[in-house]
Amino acid sequence: MIEDPITRTNVQSEALVGQKVAGLFEVESLLGEGASSRVYRATHLTLRQPVAIKVLNHEYLKAADVRARFHREARIATRIAHPAVVKVLMTGELPNDELTRGEAFIVYEFVDGLTLRKLLDKGPLSLETILGIVVSSCNAVAAAHDLDIVHRDLKPENLMIVPKSDAGLQLRVLDFGLAKVHESSESYLTHTGAILGTPSYLSPEGARGQPATPRSDVYSLATIAYECLAGYPPFSETSPIRVLMQQVDSEPPPLKRPAGAGDIPTTIASVIIGNLAKSPEDRVKDARGFANALSKAAAMSQLTIANYGPDSALWSDSDNSGTSSESQPSVPKRDPGTP
Numbered sequence: 001m002i003e004d005p006i007t008r009t010n011v012q013s014e015a016l017v018g019q020k021v022a023g024l025f026e027v028e029s030l031l032g033e034g035a036s037s038r039v040y041r042a043t044h045l046t047l048r049q050p051v052a053i054k055v056l057n058h059e060y061l062k063a064a065d066v067r068a069r070f071h072r073e074a075r076i077a078t079r080i081a082h083p084a085v086v087k088v089l090m091t092g093e094l095p096n097d098e099l100t101r102g103e104a105f106i107v108y109e110f111v112d113g114l115t116l117r118k119l120l121d122k123g124p125l126s127l128e129t130i131l132g133i134v135v136s137s138c139n140a141v142a143a144a145h146d147l148d149i150v151h152r153d154l155k156p157e158n159l160m161i162v163p164k165s166d167a168g169l170q171l172r173v174l175d176f177g178l179a180k181v182h183e184s185s186e187s188y189l190t191h192t193g194a195i196l197g198t199p200s201y202l203s204p205e206g207a208r209g210q211p212a213t214p215r216s217d218v219y220s221l222a223t224i225a226y227e228c229l230a231g232y233p234p235f236s237e238t239s240p241i242r243v244l245m246q247q248v249d250s251e252p253p254p255l256k257r258p259a260g261a262g263d264i265p266t267t268i269a270s271v272i273i274g275n276l277a278k279s280p281e282d283r284v285k286d287a288r289g290f291a292n293a294l295s296k297a298a299a300m301s302q303l304t305i306a307n308y309g310p311d312s313a314l315w316s317d318s319d320n321s322g323t324s325s326e327s328q329p330s331v332p333k334r335d336p337g338t339p
Contacts, residue, residue: 013030013033013038014030015099016030016038016040016055016094016099016100017029017030017040020045021042021053021092021094021105021107022090022092022107024044024045024046025042025043025044025045025051025053025107026042026043026045027040027041027042027053028040028041028042028043029041031052036056036057036059036060037054037055037056037057037060038054038055038057039052039053039054039055040052040053040055041053041110042107049110050110051089051107051108051109051110052107052108052109052110052111053105053106053107053108054105054106054108054175054177055094055100055103055104055105056070056103056104056105056106057103058100058101058102058103060104061103061104067093067104070091070104070178071091071104073177073178073179073180073181074088074091074106074177074178075088075091076149076179076180076181077149077176077177077179079147079149080143080144080147080149080176080179081143082139082140082143082144083170084136084137084139084140084170084171084172084173085140085143085144085172085173085176086108086109086111086160086172086173086174086175086176087108087109088106088107088108088176088177089107089108089109090106090107091104091105091106091107091177092104092105092107093105106177108174108177111160111162111172111174112162112163113160113161113162113163113172114160114161114162115156115157115158115159115160115161116133116156116157116159116160116161116224116228117155117156117157119161120156120227120228120231124231124257124258124261125228126306127229127262127264127268127303128303128304128305128306129306130225130228130229131268131294131298131303131305131306132305132306133159133161133171133228133306134221134224134225134228134291134294135291135294135295135305136171137154137159137171137173137221137224137287138221138287138288138290138291138294139287139288139291140171140172140173141154141173141217141221141287142286142287142288142291144176144179144287145214145217145286145287145288146288147181148181148214149176149179149180149181150179150180150181150212150213150214150216150217151173151175151176151179151217151220152178152179152180152197152206152212152216152217153175153178153197153198153201153220154173154201154217154220154221154224155198155200155201155220155224156224156227157174158173158174158175159171159172159173159174159224160172160173160174180212199235199240199243199244199247200223200233200234200235200236200243201220201223201224201233202220202243202244202247203215203216203219203220203247203280204219204247204248204278204279205280206219206247207244207245207247207248208248213280214285214286214287215280215281215283215284215285215286216280217286217287218275218283218284218285218286218287218289218290219275219276219280219283221275221287221290222272222273222275222276222283222290223276225272225294226252226255226272226273226276229255229257229264229272230255230256230257230258231257231258234246234252234253234276235247235250235252248278252273252276255269255272255273265297265300265301265303267297267298267300267301268294268297268298268301268303270297271290271293271294271297272294275290275293
């Protein structure tokens with residue numbers, strides 16, 4: 001949600017640690033916080049399993065109708081049945097006191113892994129790895145699109161790579177708790193006129209405050225693919241307003257890799273740039289269509305799409321000396337993404 005940062009002291013954010021939420025979850029630690037929310041690690045007291053609790057700041061949900069819609073949309077997300085989609089377990093509201101002011105929350109299954117944002121910070125990825133991440137993301141989002149559910153906030157912070165017990169890797173899509181059933185009357189605008197979404201990954205129609213559709217998610221996925229390849233998203237001004245204006249009016253810069261990272265096949269670049277079209281009708285209709293287009297482009301270029309087996313050097317923790325390129329990938333244990 002694009003809004004002025006809400007000032008919260010460390011005392012306020014940490015005060016929930018050690019408390020029980022809904023009588024079921026004991027909060028253990030603050031994992032991260034942003035302008036609109038905080039994310040905590042907690043334990044389900046009955047099942048003794050870890051969960052993640054996203055608490056939305058009071059200012060995010062001022063009106064009663066917005067609160068009701070928030071809970072409804074979080075419940076909608078529970079309908080998505082796909083192993084790569086992080087599950088929403090429940091929603092609720094905290095006590096209405098001076099500290100929490102009745103703030104709404106979402107409880108998710110807890111996932112240990114590395115967000116795509118953190119992975120990109122380590123340096124350029126191979127073309128095969130990028131295609132694997134983007135296509136797998138598309139396949140997960142497609143499960144939502146099949147139900148007419150639109151994510152509306154796809155970005156590297158909401159894609160997580162998780163190590164599996166068989167030493168493989170699996171992608172997970174986060175934050176479907178704020179997803180939306182596609183309805184022609186529903187837009188990215190909130191009751192206050194703020195826009196839902198993250199400017200650099202927001203579709204042109206989203207930047208205009210128009211209805212979100214699966215084609216809007218395709219635009220976000222194409223933006224993620226562009227950033228993975230180029231090292232930066234198509235539009236990334238420091239001013240959110242300037243980014244929104246560029247999303248509406250500007251064409252993306254030519255897509256090219258950083259020096260030394262190799263070339264991008266024309267077939268793949270064309271699919272990505274084509275799905276950054278300003279008009280939704282000029283993009284493929286949904287995430288599955290984007291995955292299929294990328295897969296065909298890769299085949300035409302005789303590329304193999306990686307199945308989450310990048311060089312372990314990409315996954316090694318730079319702080320661990322002596323880690324060989326053939327060692328088990330080391331993934332930070334607590335990286336919940338940006339709330």
